[in-house]
């Protein structure tokens with residue numbers, strides 16, 4: 001991206017239209033998560049204010065406006081970095097570029113801290129901030145619409161364009177998991193897990209099963225570096241992956257799964273053992289979970305419980321388990337997204353295990369009742385001992 005030419009063009013537009021936001025001057029370049037986006041801190045206008053200029057090929061401003069309007073109806077707009085001005089220009093090869101100016105979130109230009117920075121530095125996160133994050137999650141997108149849906153449709157809506165695309169298929173190939181195998185046994189344990197690739201490959205598996213799911217807009221990329229922390233509140237940015245008709249638990253489970261993946265190491269055998277324990281406990285209960293103790297766990301043990309506290313905004317009666325299946329499915333979907341996204345095979349395997357534990361708890365729920373592992377379609381998944389390949393379980397007839 002040639003930022004100088006972008007600035008020249010928008011300064012020209014500013015001059016021609018007597019736009020109060022021009023002129024712009026770049027102060028700092030951010031590392032953008034997306035290959036085609038450029039993100040810059042800029043000084044703008046005659047009052048020398050500071051903001052964030054984001055240059056993208058897709059029309060992010062349009063998506064943002066939908067989200068902002070909805071949040072405003074729910075009086076939650078103060079938690080979103082405001083879009084101040086939008087420009088459409090021509091980049092190289094006459095391709096259209098969208099340039100959006102956002103208000104700078106954060107208390108000053110030098111110390112903008114994100115949720116991810118805090119977690120990686122193992123800094124204590126203030127309870128009121130974490131609580132505001134999840135309150136935002138379950139409030140900005142109201143009303144939530146209650147639907148009876150097939151597990152497949154819930155997963156497809158959460159995965160959106162990723163479902164069964166080539167990157168998704170390659171991800172399973174790279175960890176040696178085939179879609180025809182129903183069950184996975186974790187090496188060295190007696191844990192049997194369903195294979196998500198099998199379960200979300202075709203509708204026939206589910207026998208017309210429907211489960212209750214609350215649906216709403218979801219942020220769609222609710223990870224730690226899209227949550228900027230200020231002294232007294234979180235500010236959410238980067239709404240370009242907005243999802244419609246999505247499982248209401250999607251963003252919470254996404255933040256949670258990505259945070260666990262960012263914080264925990266999986267290189268040593270003991271790390272990998274801890275990871276399967278974390279997957280087991282975080283996919284079991286819904287609001288009260290007891291994560292294991294171990295390396296890097298002290299902050300997470302508090303944080304995950306705190307993040308889940310506001311599930312009560314959705315289901316205030318703790319005896320109501322109608323929404324548990326959709327909570328487990330959200331974990332499953334987020335696991336699949338991470339499995340597809342992570343670049344290292346080890347991380348992909350970790351995400352696969354996370355996914356499978358969540359799916360197991362979905363199958364075990366009384367409303368689903370489909371956890372019925374059989375060894376005649378089962379594979380040993382090499383996780384603890386990574387030097388071996390996966391192996392089919394071959395049943396020998398007893399003589």
Ligand SMILES: Nc1ncnc2c1ncn2[C@@H]1O[C@H](COP(=O)(O)OP(=O)(O)O)[C@@H](O)[C@H]1O
Pocket residue numbers: 030031032033034037039052054081102103104105106112114225226228237238
């Ligand atoms: N409004 C904002 N205020 C402060 N920092 C921002 C703002 N927008 C973006 N950033 C910084 O730039 C980074 C990338 O911006 P983001 O919109 O998330 O782009 P991407 O789509 O590449 O993830 C963020 O992680 C954050 O550090």
Ligand SMILES: [Mg+2]
Pocket residue numbers: 033225226238
């Ligand atoms: Mg981002």
